[in-house]
Amino acid sequence: MSGKLYLIPTPIGNLKDITLRALETLKSVDIIACEDTRQSLKLLNHFNIRKTLISYHKHNENGKSEDIINRLIEGKNIAIISDAGTPGISDPGAIIVKRCIEENIEFEVYPGATAITTALVYSGLNTDKFLFVGFLSRENKDRKEVIEGLADRQETLIFYEAPHRLESTLNFLKDNLGNRNIAICKELTKLHETILRGTLEESIEHYKENKPKGEYVLVLEGKSKTEIIEEMKSKWVDMSIEEHIKEYINQGLNKKEAIKKVAKERNLHKSEVYKFGIDI
Known part of the structure; x- marks a missing residue:
């Protein structure tokens, strides 16, 4: 009989945000597949969880998915966790889900922490309809193509961004979408969590004086009526x-x-x- 796969969200900052069900499952499975075993050990050690760990990240996702499928067929119960947030959302997970469906292997996705909805509610912008974009491409041609497709969307737009690319991305958004309202959410649920609300122009000026540090979620106003x-x-x-x-x-x-x-x-x-x- 095949084992079962569990996709388990982990806290995006504050370790208290993990669910009781997630902890129970992490303690009961045979193997935990981690995006970064060193990062995951901080969480697992905090909750006294000792398990066999295997790496499962974007650079080995295809090959490791087959390895995990084989272990599930052998009867092993396996949990997949990312460094932070929900596996499959801008993190490895989608490929293994597809393979489980193809092989008729049972899997379960747990609800839990995600930066998307946290940032959206913090933003004060329209929450009725939103569009998650994730990270824009580093290639100007590719991200230009993406942003052209979003220019007329009325939904609130949500992006992820790294600190070293934040200023460039803010300028790119302003040049291509105009001076819209934006909420820039930094280090959500962590000690230095901050929410900067204003226009793109105001945000660009802010970061001329304040060097970006940490992880960012950008929540951008959609095209107004x-x-x-x-x-x-x-x-x-x-x-x-x-x-x-x-x-x-x-x-x-x-x-x-x-x-x-x-x-x-x-x-x-x-x-x-x-x-x-x-x-x-």
Whole structure:
């Protein structure tokens, strides 16, 4: 009979944030796969957990996933933990989950600490809809392509960033998305946790005087409805109402839908706009 795999979140800073169920499972499994065994030992030693440890990180994830699958087939129960947060979220874990599904091996994902939701709530920005981006590419061409796809998104955007790249990333976001509001969350749940809220310009000025240190989560305001409306207005401000209706018909809308949309954008009653569409 195959063993079972457990994906267990670990604290993102404060060791007290680990769950009782996580501790019980870490004490009961046969093997713990760690992103960095040295880092994980600090957590495990704190809770007097002594287990066989194997390394499982982004550079050996493919090969180690097969090794773990084989051990599970042999009947071993295995837990996977990352240095901080939930395995599979910007950390190794997704590949082994896919392999378990393919091999019909039982696995369980535990809830727990994650920097994403902690930073989002701290930000004071819209929490109804958000988009987690993770780390932007170091290659300018690649990150430019990603950010172009995000430029018109209204959801709050969440990024991870390292201290040595923070200033460059803030400038990049401002140059490509404009001077939006942002919350910069540093060292979440740790002793020196700080939340800096303001605009991108204000944040850039702040870090000219204060060298970035620690781990950062950037929570950036999505594109505002006001900005979207202003952009739409700029497209039709020189159009007649009839030309505006034709524009949407050419985009594939029927006349009724086009009239309705034009009326909404121009803040006019549909009957007023309808008169201009009769002969179209």
